[in-house]
Amino acid sequence: xxxxxxxxxxxxxxxxxxDFLSQLIKAASTTGLERPAQExxxxxxxxxxxxxxxxxxxxxxxxxxxxxYSPRTEFAGSPNVVGCLKGTGGGRSLLINGHIDVVPPGEPxxxxxxxxxxxxEDGKIFGRGASDMKGGTVSAILAVEALQALGxxxxxxIIIESVVEEESGGSGTLAAILRGYRAxxxxxxxxxxxxxxxEQQGSMWFRIAVQGRVAHGGTRYEGVSAIxxxxxxxxxxxxxxxxxxxxxxxxxxxxxVPIPIPINIGKIEGGSWPSSVPDLVTIEGRMGVAPSERMxxxxxELEESVLALNKVDPWFSEHPPTVxxxxxxxxxxxxxxxxxxxxxxTDSYRKVLGKEPPVKASPWGTDGGLLTQLxxxxxxxLGPGITALxxxxxxxxxxxxxxxxxxxxxxxxxxxxxxxxxxx
Amino acid sequence: xxxxxxxxxxxxxxxxxxDFLSQLIKAASTTGLERPAQExxxxxxxxxxxxxxxxxxxxxxxxxxxxxYSPRTEFAGSPNVVGCLKGTGGGRSLLINGHIDVVPPGEPxxxxxxxxxxxxEDGKIFGRGASDMKGGTVSAILAVEALQALGxxxxxxIIIESVVEEESGGSGTLAAILRGYRAxxxxxxxxxxxxxxxEQQGSMWFRIAVQGRVAHGGTRYEGVSAIxxxxxxxxxxxxxxxxxxxxxxxxxxxxxVPIPIPINIGKIEGGSWPSSVPDLVTIEGRMGVAPSERMxxxxxELEESVLALNKVDPWFSEHPPTVxxxxxxxxxxxxxxxxxxxxxxTDSYRKVLGKEPPVKASPWGTDGGLLTQLxxxxxxxLGPGITALxxxxxxxxxxxxxxxxxxxxxxxxxxxxxxxxxxx
Numbered sequence: 150x151x152x153x154x155x156x157x158x159x160x161x162x163x164x165x166x167x168d169f170l171s172q173l174i175k176a177a178s179t180t181g182l183e184r185p186a187q188e189x190x191x192x193x194x195x196x197x198x199x200x201x202x203x204x205x206x207x208x209x210x211x212x213x214x215x216x217x218y219s220p221r222t223e224f225a226g227s228p229n230v231v232g233c234l235k236g237t238g239g240g241r242s243l244l245i246n247g248h249i250d251v252v253p254p255g256e257p258x259x260x261x262x263x264x265x266x267x268x269x270e271d272g273k274i275f276g277r278g279a280s281d282m283k284g285g286t287v288s289a290i291l292a293v294e295a296l297q298a299l300g301x302x303x304x305x306x307i308i309i310e311s312v313v314e315e316e317s318g319g320s321g322t323l324a325a326i327l328r329g330y331r332a333x334x335x336x337x338x339x340x341x342x343x344x345x346x347x348e349q350q351g352s353m354w355f356r357i358a359v360q361g362r363v364a365h366g367g368t369r370y371e372g373v374s375a376i377x378x379x380x381x382x383x384x385x386x387x388x389x390x391x392x393x394x395x396x397x398x399x400x401x402x403x404x405x406v407p408i409p410i411p412i413n414i415g416k417i418e419g420g421s422w423p424s425s426v427p428d429l430v431t432i433e434g435r436m437g438v439a440p441s442e443r444m445x446x447x448x449x450e451l452e453e454s455v456l457a458l459n460k461v462d463p464w465f466s467e468h469p470p471t472v473x474x475x476x477x478x479x480x481x482x483x484x485x486x487x488x489x490x491x492x493x494x495t496d497s498y499r500k501v502l503g504k505e506p507p508v509k510a511s512p513w514g515t516d517g518g519l520l521t522q523l524x525x526x527x528x529x530x531l532g533p534g535i536t537a538l539x540x541x542x543x544x545x546x547x548x549x550x551x552x553x554x555x556x557x558x559x560x561x562x563x564x565x566x567x568x569x570x571x572x573x
Numbered sequence: 574x575x576x577x578x579x580x581x582x583x584x585x586x587x588x589x590x591x592d593f594l595s596q597l598i599k600a601a602s603t604t605g606l607e608r609p610a611q612e613x614x615x616x617x618x619x620x621x622x623x624x625x626x627x628x629x630x631x632x633x634x635x636x637x638x639x640x641x642y643s644p645r646t647e648f649a650g651s652p653n654v655v656g657c658l659k660g661t662g663g664g665r666s667l668l669i670n671g672h673i674d675v676v677p678p679g680e681p682x683x684x685x686x687x688x689x690x691x692x693x694e695d696g697k698i699f700g701r702g703a704s705d706m707k708g709g710t711v712s713a714i715l716a717v718e719a720l721q722a723l724g725x726x727x728x729x730x731i732i733i734e735s736v737v738e739e740e741s742g743g744s745g746t747l748a749a750i751l752r753g754y755r756a757x758x759x760x761x762x763x764x765x766x767x768x769x770x771x772e773q774q775g776s777m778w779f780r781i782a783v784q785g786r787v788a789h790g791g792t793r794y795e796g797v798s799a800i801x802x803x804x805x806x807x808x809x810x811x812x813x814x815x816x817x818x819x820x821x822x823x824x825x826x827x828x829x830v831p832i833p834i835p836i837n838i839g840k841i842e843g844g845s846w847p848s849s850v851p852d853l854v855t856i857e858g859r860m861g862v863a864p865s866e867r868m869x870x871x872x873x874e875l876e877e878s879v880l881a882l883n884k885v886d887p888w889f890s891e892h893p894p895t896v897x898x899x900x901x902x903x904x905x906x907x908x909x910x911x912x913x914x915x916x917x918x919t920d921s922y923r924k925v926l927g928k929e930p931p932v933k934a935s936p937w938g939t940d941g942g943l944l945t946q947l948x949x950x951x952x953x954x955l956g957p958g959i960t961a962l963x964x965x966x967x968x969x970x971x972x973x974x975x976x977x978x979x980x981x982x983x984x985x986x987x988x989x990x991x992x993x994x995x996x997x
Binding site: 252253255256259316350352354355363364365366367368369370371374376377380383407408411413414415416417418419420421422423424425426427428429430432433434435437476477511512513514536537539540541542 | 676677679680683740774776778779787788789790791792793794795798800801804807831832835837838839840841842843844845846847848849850851852853854856857858859861900901935936937938960961963964965966
């Protein structure tokens with residue numbers, strides 16, 4: 150039976166897989182430093198017989214695009230890698246989109262080992278990016294490798310993208326779309342913990358600045374603390390988050406999710422001297438956007454909410470907080486549960502894991518939003534990484550999940566793209 | 574009459590005085606960059622016929638001293654300057670202590686002109702350090718210059734110190750004490766707005782760190798925000814400030830002062846990524862210490878208060894906030910209202926301004942704490958700078974106040990040190 154062949158091949162190549170992922174983790178591909186990891190990727194895809202495209206994105210078409218969001222406009226040292234495997238013809242094409250960039254590891258002392266160890270132990274591979282999402286991309290590559298090794302010839306094309314900048318707003322995937330990469334459906338192996346995400350939360354970054362009035366700390370009553378004023382803003386954002394999420398209560402995909410669309414405050418900074426009253430504090434954060442919501446509506450709601458603080462504190466009338474939308478942005482995405490690839494994926498899942506897949510809404514944006522909304526490619530998210538470890542210290546992934554995902558992908562690819570001499 | 578002669582001389586030299594102060598402001602003597610301003614000072618004191626000592630402090634005797642507090646231990650480019658004018662003998666000596674270092678200007682857009690303009694207009698000299706406290710030091714120099722120009726020979730010695738590091742904890746004055754500079758009384762022309770400060774608030778810097786637990790912002794409920802936890806700490810500090818100040822209610826020197834010994838939170842910083850739940854936030858601030866209080870008691874009170882948060886939030890039991898005392902520290906200081914120099918100063922004040930001087934407690938520490946507690950020199954604070962402008966944007970000083978202060982100092986010096994051929 151074909152599935153048994155695939156599974157056996159995957160199991161026989163488990164250690165090689167773990168080792169390849171370990172190398173990718175060791176390559177420490179934080180923003181701006183993606184090249185070494187991408188060279189490993191390109192080499193791997195070439196060995197699968199793929200036509201490999203490696204390029205550093207840039208230019209006005211990209212940076213002037215209305216979907217371009219990034220803290221930077223120069224991408225030297227940060228190439229994208231796309232591998233294409235031409236089908237024999239007559240089949241449906243599939244695009245698999247993974248990102249190579251990883252978020253910073255955070256406080257080093259919270260890690261038991263180096264975030265870049267790539268340590269393998271007890272069937273787990275450790276390090277920043279293991280779950281989010283090098284492990285998922287490795288699963289996809291492994292699926293194609295298994296089909297090739299077992300001699301299956303696909304009718305439709307397979308495109309594997311290893312892009313930069315997902316964590317900063319998706320400009321890598323945008324660049325790949327602008328370069329012309331399209332397919333009949335797309336799969337994003339982000340860390341869904343083997344759940345099928347048909348809807349993806351959009352999100353965008355904001356920066357809010359609040360003014361105070363400086364004074365000597367010994368007569369602090371003569372100044373106005375921007376820290377105290379910022380606390381009012383933070384409390385107001387907490388209230389808004391509650392209002393926005395109350396609206397989603399009852400939505401079936403969000404059952405049991407404490408905060409479906411959170412507003413996260415990720416950074417705070419202000420003041421310049423312990424003995425001075427701080428005159429400026431800024432926060433930076435991420436606003437979740439519901440799949441049904443427009444980005445602009447959500448922006449307006451946050452802006453109006455914060456500006457309305459002047460009704461409770463006259464200070465804000467003369468010194469209104471400034472709200473800026475900067476850096477990253479991920480469009481929300483969704484796919485119809487009735488789309489043909491959903492049937493195939495669900496069926497493959499059942500065959501591999503012997504149960505119905507949990508269908509959910511993702512708690513984060515992915516590049517699937519761009520693929521859906523800009524490129525018009527129906528996109529579904531399913532990946533082996535552990536959701537709760539993404540952006541966490543001591544991130545890891547289980548090798549068993551990587552192999553399971555690869556098996557699901559291999560069966561899905563065969564059914565979706567079609568196989569020469571196959572039964573359909 | 575002698576006083577008329579002095580006043581006339583001062584008025585005739587008003588423009589030169591404003592110009593000298595303007596040059597000192599332009600020399601922009603923030604921490605580490607004091608040399609150009611100190612060279613102006615040294616040159617000025619030499620021209621008064623003083624023996625001038627210029628040295629870069631350092632060494633174990635200084636940095637290992639129990640009163641040494643500084644964010645740095647290297648002082649290259651930051652010399653102290655001390656000028657001594659030997660008296661003819663038989664008089665009391667007076668030490669005048671000013672600091673050359675200034676705090677950073679803060680947000681540049683809050684300044685109407687460059688913080689380093691030294692602009693002179695409408696009898697005001699503008700720029701960082703004008704009030705705190707180059708203007709005060711200039712008054713003292715001017716007083717000595719006037720007495721010299723008018724041919725008075727002092728019996729007691731005059732020592733004028735222009736030290737670094739007052740804003741960072743007093744290591745410049747500590748270095749001068751260790752170098753042996755002593756006198757029978759000391760005057761600190763810090764910006765008291767022509768008030769006489771017999772007591773000075775002590776203060777010290779603290780840093781508090783609070784941990785959270787990182788998570789992806791899209792599932793922020795899986796993490797713990799260190800920003801939210803820090804807000805609890807800030808609220809606790811506000812309560813403590815109230816308790817500490819309630820104890821001082823009724824103290825005559827603090828009548829009408831909204832918060833006699835404030836706890837100022839001057840800086841906040843935490844988190845590293847807008848889409849991540851922040852796992853570490855730190856604040857830095859300044860704790861005011863009552864003249865009657867011991868530094869260690871105040872420290873213990875803050876530490877215990879913050880640690881007691883675990884009674885209302887179990888998170889703090891497993892992740893207690895850390896409290897660190899770092900950088901700057903100013904000992905509280907006081908002088909007996911019956912000390913002979915108080916009579917002389919009060920009398921001089923009356924003669925110059927025709928009214929009783931307001932006697933107060935200073936809302937900030939000065940190097941007078943070290944002079945009193947470590948060197949045993951009775952010390953009083955009186956200066957021409959505007960208290961509320963210290964550490965503020967658009968800091969300035971009024972030339973008229975500089976001249977008035979110089980006149981008071983000149984009369985005080987004559988009475989305290991004695992004059993050859995004088996009446997006493």
